Amino acid sequence: MKNSFDEKILDEAKDWIKANQKVVLATVIQTWGSSPRQVGSRMIVNEKGDFSGSVSGGCVESAVVSECLSLIKDNKPCKKIEFKVSNESAWEVGLACGGEIAVYIEQIH
Amino acid sequence: MKIKTLEEILKKKSSKTEFAILTNLENGDSEIYLPGTSPKGEFSKYADEIENFFKSKKNGVIENSEIFVETYIKPIKVIIVGAVHIAQYLVDFAKSLNFEISIIDPRGYFASEQRFPDIKVINKWPKEAFEEIETNSSTALIALTHDPKIDDPALQYALKNKFYYIGALGSKKTHENRCQRLSEAGFTNNEINSIHGPIGIKLGGKSAPEIALSIIAQLVSETYKK
Numbered sequence: 001m002k003n004s005f006d007e008k009i010l011d012e013a014k015d016w017i018k019a020n021q022k023v024v025l026a027t028v029i030q031t032w033g034s035s036p037r038q039v040g041s042r043m044i045v046n047e048k049g050d051f052s053g054s055v056s057g058g059c060v061e062s063a064v065v066s067e068c069l070s071l072i073k074d075n076k077p078c079k080k081i082e083f084k085v086s087n088e089s090a091w092e093v094g095l096a097c098g099g100e101i102a103v104y105i106e107q108i109h
Numbered sequence: 110m111k112i113k114t115l116e117e118i119l120k121k122k123s124s125k126t127e128f129a130i131l132t133n134l135e136n137g138d139s140e141i142y143l144p145g146t147s148p149k150g151e152f153s154k155y156a157d158e159i160e161n162f163f164k165s166k167k168n169g170v171i172e173n174s175e176i177f178v179e180t181y182i183k184p185i186k187v188i189i190v191g192a193v194h195i196a197q198y199l200v201d202f203a204k205s206l207n208f209e210i211s212i213i214d215p216r217g218y219f220a221s222e223q224r225f226p227d228i229k230v231i232n233k234w235p236k237e238a239f240e241e242i243e244t245n246s247s248t249a250l251i252a253l254t255h256d257p258k259i260d261d262p263a264l265q266y267a268l269k270n271k272f273y274y275i276g277a278l279g280s281k282k283t284h285e286n287r288c289q290r291l292s293e294a295g296f297t298n299n300e301i302n303s304i305h306g307p308i309g310i311k312l313g314g315k316s317a318p319e320i321a322l323s324i325i326a327q328l329v330s331e332t333y334k335k
Contacts, residue, residue, distance in 0.1 A: 078137035
């Protein structure tokens with residue numbers, strides 16, 4: 001059996017929009033190997049770079065935020081981003097857990 | 110995603126309707142899909158795949174396509190008998206875990222709205238209260254009064270209707286007596302043994318929030334076993 005563990009990110013998105021913020025929605029659409037968050041996990045980002053929710057265990061959130069900011073700046077509707085395993089060289093964005101994920105970002109307009 | 114679509118999603122969620130969000134990853138178009146209907150426009154050729162995702166309650170990208178399907182299912186219903194102190198903490202946990210809680214307690218001074226804001230509290234005896242709640246084998250019961258005249262009718266109802274999780278608060282001795290009464294009422298050993306009593310996983314804590322945590326942990330664990 002499965003419960004609908006709903007993290008209320010979309011509810012929060014609505015609140016942000018009401019407060020006249022630009023909102024980009026990021027959703028995990030595919031995972032390979034061991035990835036921390038399941039498909040359907042969500043995060044929202046506004047034009048100031050504030051974010052709520054998660055698409056990984058903290059591994060790629062910063063990269064997702066900057067991609068979302070570019071989306072707003074370039075006024076593009078959506079984009080698919082893939083993140084692969086990070087290598088040993090520190091500070092590179094990637095998944096330390098060894099998994100791969102695809103994240104879809106889209107503006108709510 | 111359009112703001113209109115977002116608003117529609119939130120409306121469907123609050124009315125506990127099951128639906129799916131379909132997104133075309135190439136152009137960003139998204140649409141709400143209701144089970145049993147045909148998906149519209151560009152999504153129509155994936156009708157079978159969308160239906161399959163829905164049936165298996167899965168999220169994902171349809172193979173060889175750029176269509177993402179995300180299904181929203183109804184939250185699991187949890188009925189608590191006894192609007193007691195532990196129930197107040199259970200309500201807090203259930204909120205973040207997205208269980209849908211109803212509380213039954215015939216004792217008016219417990220079942221007050223002030224103690225349980227935003228929760229469906231039914232101030233009736235279990236037999237009458239169950240007439241107001243739709244239940245099935247995906248419903249859970251948490252009996253907290255350890256008073257046979259309140260808990261027992263609820264436990265009997267839950268056993269007869271094959272709830273997937275039934276737990277009852279009380280000491281080992283209280284539970285032994287409870288099992289004896291259920292046996293005299295004609296329930297089989299298998300049925301009686303399916304009740305989690307004393308309720309909760311062993312954490313060692315004795316305070317109300319600690320007991321609530323041990324109960325909710327057991328409930329989540331049982332949810333994934335079935």
